[in-house]
């Protein structure tokens with residue numbers, strides 16, 4: 200490759216006013232370069248003589264090609280050539296032996312002639328830029344000069360260094376492979392330790408936990424609370440829960456208290472979170488968030504749980520765990536199952552099936568289960584399906600407050616440790632927004648109203664199952680679809696969290712009292728500690 204630079208000296212000027220033409224985009228470089236000519240002295244001028252064959256003006260005028268004597272208006276042509284030195288291509292034979300772009304920058308840094316360079320400095324600069332080669336300015340007797348380019352000892356050293364570094368990188372790579380394994384092992388161990396501690400903590404809290412949340416309300420408050428108790432003002436009644444969230448409590452505070460429990464889902468536990476309470480007491484708000492404008496502050500347990508689950512999956516990936524998650528969203532209304540993902544008009548029969556008698560994981564026939572790979576997938580799936588519920592709600596409010604919405608995420612996880620030992624786990628996360636509990640009484644008394652009776656059957660059965668578990672009796676799950684479906688999440692290898700939602704207003708006093716009684720009963724339930732489903 201040959202680059203040609205044409206240097207023109209305008210009429211009536213001397214060296215310093217030289218202008219450069221010929222290379223587009225390199226005007227600054229050349230001009231800057233020429234600014235330095237003052238100090239270049241003969242050697243550089245001599246240098247220009249070097250390519251005398253192309254130094255047309257000098258040849259033509261017969262003058263010495265030294266720059267100060269260049270004929271005004273004359274032209275000096277410089278030529279650069281690429282040579283391969285030490286396997287690396289460098290520009291040689293001229294100034295352009297330095298990287299042009301870098302020279303531009305360098306020369307521009309030298310704005311005026313105050314800070315002048317001499318040839319040696321420039322050559323030093325060349326060396327800095329092209330550290331692979333050394334430039335010698337050789338002046339011969341005739342005052343011509345040339346630049347000699349050769350591989351420098353420094354280049355050789357650098358080459359050695361490079362080879363050494365490459366060797367070290369290889370060693371480091373192998374080492375880092377090993378470190379990675381080591382790291383993976385450590386993360387796995389830490390993770391296991393973390394799981395053990397977390398589950399110990401969760402078990403210490405009991406496998407069925409009950410929290411109470413008071414709805415935000417500006418009206419007269421009939422309740423007084425402490426961190427763990429709720430009392431109905433003007434009565435002796437006082438209810439104790441693991442934690443009471445007063446009406447000022449935020450969604451974040453509520454979730455903070457249960458996030459460790461959600462973590463245990465990925466450790467292979469079945470986890471079920473219910474929101475229980477009368478219509479309008481804040482169940483949907485607690486589980487999902489407000490009906491409109493859900494933000495990071497107001498979002499409820501479901502979006503927060505999805506975010507946490509996928510964040511944890513990301514973290515566990517370092518330890519080698521991979522997970523597959525499948526989501527479904529159904530509604531249980533009047534003892535009928537409806538797949539919310541299929542819209543409100545689809546009439547399909549759904550049955551709950553257990554693979555081995557009533558053991559193992561429950562499946563529902565004809566239900567759409569979608570694989571979700573990240574938070575967005577899961578929440579989009581949830582939101583889309585929720586529309587069927589919401590449209591039912593606006594159209595028939597009764598229906599939505601009397602149906603149970605069940606969002607389920609099935610998980611299977613696997614890991615291979617450094618010794619190649621495989622480990623798998625599976626679990627189900629069930630998040631339930633229960634039907635309004637105030638109908639419980641009505642259903643018992645209004646026997647003629649078969650529909651109402653059915654609607655409330657599941658809630659009654661749920662309380663029966665929980666009471667039986669408390670007494671260590673064998674609960675009957677088959678009596679309602681809700682308990683039958685949640686069998687695995689209510690007994691054995693499961694962790695259950697019930698949030699009893701109450702409204703603190705006078706007009707809700709009766710229902711609030713009943714809800715608190717229910718919560719008190721449930722909180723006495725202790726499940727047997729059965730190991731998680733790890734293989």
Ligand SMILES: Nc1ncnc2c1ncn2[C@@H]1O[C@H](COP(=O)(O)OP(=O)(O)OP(=O)(O)O)[C@@H](O)[C@H]1O
Nearest residue numbers: 414415477478479480481482483484489490600635
């Ligand atoms: N803690 C709270 N802070 C702010 N708004 C709340 C709170 N709890 C409930 N609300 C609001 O009160 C209204 C009723 O709450 P929500 O719909 O959650 O009740 P619900 O128990 O789910 O009722 P239903 O059984 O009819 O579905 C909603 O507008 C909801 O946003």
